[in-house]
Amino acid sequence: MQVSVARNVALAPPAEACVSQRGLDEVYRDHAATVARWVRRLGGPGFDVEDCVHETFLVVQARLPEFRDEAKLTTWLYRITHNVVRHQRRKLKLRRWLMGSAEDAAGHLVEMRPGAPEALELKERRRQLYEVLDRMSDRYRTAFILFELEQVPGAEIAEWMGTKPQTVWVWLHRARAEFLRLSTRMQRASS
Amino acid sequence: MTPPFEAWAKNRRALSPEAAHAFSLVEADLPLPPVADASLERIRRRLSAPQRRAPWIRWHRGWVAAALAASSLAAAAMVRWSPAWRPVRTSPEPIAQPWRPARRVQTLAPAQPEPVMPAAEPAGIVAAPPLHRRPVALAAPVEAAPPSSSPSASTLAEEAALLSRGLRQLEVQHDAAAAARTLGDYAQRFPHGTLAGEARTARVDALVRSGQRALALAELDQEAPRGLSALPQGQELGVLRAELLAESGDCAAALTAFEHVPADGPRALRERALWGRAACRATLGDASGSRQDLQQYLVSFPNGRFAAAARAALGH
Numbered sequence: 001m002q003v004s005v006a007r008n009v010a011l012a013p014p015a016e017a018c019v020s021q022r023g024l025d026e027v028y029r030d031h032a033a034t035v036a037r038w039v040r041r042l043g044g045p046g047f048d049v050e051d052c053v054h055e056t057f058l059v060v061q062a063r064l065p066e067f068r069d070e071a072k073l074t075t076w077l078y079r080i081t082h083n084v085v086r087h088q089r090r091k092l093k094l095r096r097w098l099m100g101s102a103e104d105a106a107g108h109l110v111e112m113r114p115g116a117p118e119a120l121e122l123k124e125r126r127r128q129l130y131e132v133l134d135r136m137s138d139r140y141r142t143a144f145i146l147f148e149l150e151q152v153p154g155a156e157i158a159e160w161m162g163t164k165p166q167t168v169w170v171w172l173h174r175a176r177a178e179f180l181r182l183s184t185r186m187q188r189a190s191s
Numbered sequence: 192m193t194p195p196f197e198a199w200a201k202n203r204r205a206l207s208p209e210a211a212h213a214f215s216l217v218e219a220d221l222p223l224p225p226v227a228d229a230s231l232e233r234i235r236r237r238l239s240a241p242q243r244r245a246p247w248i249r250w251h252r253g254w255v256a257a258a259l260a261a262s263s264l265a266a267a268a269m270v271r272w273s274p275a276w277r278p279v280r281t282s283p284e285p286i287a288q289p290w291r292p293a294r295r296v297q298t299l300a301p302a303q304p305e306p307v308m309p310a311a312e313p314a315g316i317v318a319a320p321p322l323h324r325r326p327v328a329l330a331a332p333v334e335a336a337p338p339s340s341s342p343s344a345s346t347l348a349e350e351a352a353l354l355s356r357g358l359r360q361l362e363v364q365h366d367a368a369a370a371a372r373t374l375g376d377y378a379q380r381f382p383h384g385t386l387a388g389e390a391r392t393a394r395v396d397a398l399v400r401s402g403q404r405a406l407a408l409a410e411l412d413q414e415a416p417r418g419l420s421a422l423p424q425g426q427e428l429g430v431l432r433a434e435l436l437a438e439s440g441d442c443a444a445a446l447t448a449f450e451h452v453p454a455d456g457p458r459a460l461r462e463r464a465l466w467g468r469a470a471c472r473a474t475l476g477d478a479s480g481s482r483q484d485l486q487q488y489l490v491s492f493p494n495g496r497f498a499a500a501a502r503a504a505l506g507h
Contacts, residue, residue, distance in 0.1 A: 028235060036226035049226065054234050061238065125219035132216065149220055183216055184209040 024061050041145050042085045044130035056084045078160045132182045140175035260355030267347045267385045350384045353377045367401035392423045408435040430460050442471040466497045
């Protein structure tokens, strides 16, 4: 079962080192895949992952000299990624509003392994998933994605989001209830 | 804490239909394939290539003028020639920089033994800093001319070019005086132009930035009878006008203008208006009203930019 494969090592970032002595190349080599995963999860379908990862590392490149080892590199990277994704989502939202259709750019997900009908169904369910998530507040959405989909431990989410672990549990509890309510409402509306 | 969806996956048959549906949505995103190495390599090459542009934080502001010119022209064209097009109005933006007292105008006379406002603190009202201009995707035509007098494409292009030059002088070259002149030219040539509202807002901004506050106030006063809210960033212009009125010593008019800020307006504007009203009331000798405003300020904005001054004024 795909779900229980979670908490895999691939998600875990490499061990922290003295970052101030690192160059962009090293940070990119160690963390680009992780950042790309975060971008894909937080951005959802129709998101230009490559462009967003590029933007994120441009910011990293500009700010790396200011980075001090007081903070964890992954926390710092996550926050930059989150800000870039949020900025890009706002732009995407505006573009969709101006151009009309929201379905224009979600094509790259069809390259999943199952056959075409299954792939289409999967794509549709993924679209619905993000439609529900996009109706949630940013903090609930983020906590939900990180914990339920990305399967990051709660303590780490708290650190990334700059809050206490207890707060994260509260957000998660509410986010799940909200998710269930919204997905049910959407299902009823479509049927 | 176990993710409930992980628990659901183990016990799918026992799920309610709603939970099963929710789970099926979550499940759709769980097998996320890794990002292709080729894709990461492409990004790496883009990063190591010489950057033609600075990071987004910098170029975002730098290209505002060019984007505005292009999008203004497009928006104007759409408004003119597409009946289905719904104009987009830019919402008011809060002032980006803190509202700094530049000079004291009048000290607030304490009516009670304890001072209403501290002698050294911002009792006077001053003009606000430059209006914050964001990259406007589509400049809203504020005063669209009647259909019978539809401007030609060349007129629109001239309008857009003149406005663009003014904004470039203001935002890129930081020459507010030149921007004010250019935007003044615009106002003379196109008093009812498609982009007149945007130009007027920008001109007020330029006048304030170049220190010509009296002219900025005159410009706003001229527009006030028609309602500043019709202009882009209208609510902010309303607060700015009140502050300029107070600075010029007309606290009675300023008080009225401050009271026009809607209760559901942007937080930063409400904060400025409340603080300004407190100062004006004190200046006009209404010490109890001023104290009431300051107390309300501390309740609404306990960590606001004037909170320390308000506490000091109240003797806390």
